[in-house]
Amino acid sequence: MTLFSFSSHELDFIDDDEFHEECGVVGIWTTQDAASLTALGLHALQHRGQEASGIVTYDGNQFHTHRGLGLVGEVFDDPRVIASLPGGMGIGHNRYATTGETQLRNVQPLYGDFEFGGFAVAHNGNLTNAQLLKQSLVRRGCLFQSSTDSEVFIHLIAISLYSNVIDRFIDAIKQVQGAYSLVALSKDMLIAARDPLGVRPLILGKLPYSQDENSWVVASETCALSSMGADFVRDIEPGEVIIIDHDGVRSIHPFADNTSSRFCIFEYVYFARPDSVIENKSVYMARKKIGAELAKESHVEADVVVPVPDSGVPAAIGYAEASNIPFELGIIRSHYIGRTFIEPTDQIRNLGVKLKHATNRAVISGKRVILIDDSIVRGTTSKKIVEMVRAAGATEVHLRIASPPTQHSCFYGIDTPAEEKLLAHTHSIDEMCKLIGADSLGFVSADGLYRALQEDKRNNQNPQYCDACFTGDYPIPLTDHDMQLVKSK
Ligand code: SF4
Structure with missing residues (x-):
């Protein structure tokens, strides 16, 4: 009998009768060793994506990146890899390929050099107007390096006419439609954001053992906090943008109408790890x-x-x-x-x-x-x-x-x-x-x-969750799908 080593895509013959989790994200703002903490968090979020993993850190002078195909333990198995990611600020991502094929160029976090400096982005979810935006960005001369819709954020931020990072970021997220929990890193700040309906989860935690009082974690689920020894602070609210910098944590709500939440009900049924707590519910x-x-x-x-x-x-x-x-x-x-x-x-x-x-x-x-x-x-x-x-x-x-x-x-x-x-x-x-x-x-x-x-x-007039896969009641417009810009599987 021949022994083979093969990827999770090649195992689709076993797994194609399951829903697959989307992705997991982690962000760290502390004084040192962000890469190790991020890897621990990603490991706890492995159930959200097993095809690829990546970390970007900033050490006060420059950004460092490592991305690879495979499980977190495989991508970050060599201590020299973590050692090559110095710095106290970092973001990380576990990928399950919901858009874009599994290739290294699609592995997040995505990084770009902007006029304001380096900027890295990782997101969990799916943009429902990514293809439409991409068509318009390509017409304006943007060159896409990947086929993942996450790159849309990078180009929208790059071409924004606003001068500071936050305004550019908000300008970008106001143009996208879809479900996203997003982490981003510039040389001055860690940014975390949830879509206006809060479809995908994102939480804020605190690192209690750090020398620095101003040490924070953002992650897809609370199970990531346990693995880092961090304390849960709160769920990041639908439509909320959290900015963490040397002055601490700030919160802004850039969307005018962000009162209703349509969190994915299937996270409770299947996707989230059972030891996680979401919206105060185990x-x-x-x-x-x-x-x-x-x-x-x-x-x-x-x-x-x-x-x-x-x-x-x-x-x-x-x-x-x-x-x-x-x-x-x-x-x-x-x-x-x-x-x-x-x-x-x-x-x-x-x-x-x-x-x-x-x-x-x-x-x-x-x-x-x-x-x-x-x-x-x-x-x-x-x-x-x-x-x-x-x-x-x-x-x-x-x-x-x-x-x-x-x-x-x-x-x-x-x-x-x-x-x-x-x-x-x-x-x-x-x-x-x-x-x-x-x-x-x-x-x-x-x-x-x-x-x-x-x-x-279920409140049929004002449903409390996204339950579209059961009801067909999609709370966010399906622009690309309706314009036939995406293919069905
Ligand atoms: S509940 Fe909504 S977000 Fe969750 S799996 Fe179903 S359609 Fe997707």
């Missing part, structure tokens, strides 16, 4: 509550509740507690697929999901099983897992999903297939159940999901 507890709502809404008599690991675990615990049915780890997930594995022959491809999941016959055989998963994308994984559970001796398999049916694509930074490839877009629940081969299939309702997040129910 992601883990939110997932348990979603499981409890699911149990209330689609109860079925059974012997055991089994999660599809890893993301189905908290919801399954919540389901089991609410239904008084024992929770068991009936499926074991391998965490070691991805770097070196057997040659992907057709035979291996056909094994598909079995590379990643194995059944634990001891807790499944002869039982009526409730399987809990976070979502159904194309349905191929669900079908194979149901088959595996039956093959392990389950007498009944009831599939319960801790989110409403995913009927629509995401254009705000989550990698989803085109609508027509989403099983729930083309099939009724009964048809899906038949196709997947389960004895029954149930989804938590949108109202159940909102209740789990401590809302009464």
Whole structure:
């Protein structure tokens, strides 16, 4: 058997039936060693992007950059790499390629030399008018080096007629549409910004052990703070721009109407790490509550509740507690697929999901099983897992999903297939159940999901979250898509 080393894109035959996280960002403002801290933060945010990673630091005299393809531990594995990134200020980025192919030139942070000095930008999310802006920038003579939409920020800042960095930055973000959490570094300041609806997460933290009182962290999720020993200060608000410089932290709200928030509800369902806290809500507890709502809404008599690991675990615990049915780890997930594995022959491809999941016959055989998963994308994984559970001796398999049916694509930074490839877009629940081969299939309702997040129910006039992949109610215009400037996957 041949041993091969291959990239996560080459593993798409395993992973193309999952939503993929977008990206993670970190920013550090302290006195020294920003690169090590940034790498620790990026490591904690690895679940948000596994294809590439990069750090830019500033040491008071010059900027330093290192970017590479692979996991954080691979890109920053050599201590000489961190040593080559001196300075107390830095920004970093983990990439999952939602726009632009995976090539080194697309790896963030992006850096440019401007008339005011060096400037680096990294962002998480997706701009929905990037192609339109790019067309206009190219007509004005801008030369794009990458195919990622993040470069649009660089050119908008470069051509802005304002004189200072902040005004140029605000001029740029006022021209973009989309979902973004953004970190940027100039020689004088660290800037962090969230889009006006706060679709993607971004938090502010403080480094307590630093010699300097004025030591700050910004990151996509609170789990990054734990890895650095930093304290949580607060969520950065929708539409807020935070400026950190030698005078401390300043906050500005450049958007006139930034009162409503439409945070991505799917961060609670699947994307965020369970130990993170978003909007004062523990992601883990939110997932348990979603499981409890699911149990209330689609109860079925059974012997055991089994999660599809890893993301189905908290919801399954919540389901089991609410239904008084024992929770068991009936499926074991391998965490070691991805770097070196057997040659992907057709035979291996056909094994598909079995590379990643194995059944634990001891807790499944002869039982009526409730399987809990976070979502159904194309349905191929669900079908194979149901088959595996039956093959392990389950007498009944009831599939319960801790989110409403995913009927629509995401254009705000989550990698989803085109609508027509989403099983729930083309099939009724009964048809899906038949196709997947389960004895029954149930989804938590949108109202159940909102209740789990401590809302009464979805406010249809003024929804509290972005839930467009369930409802089709897109809160930010899809300019490029509507003008057919982006291709469907
Ligand atoms: S469309 Fe879905 S995945 Fe995308 S931001 Fe909205 S809720 Fe999140």
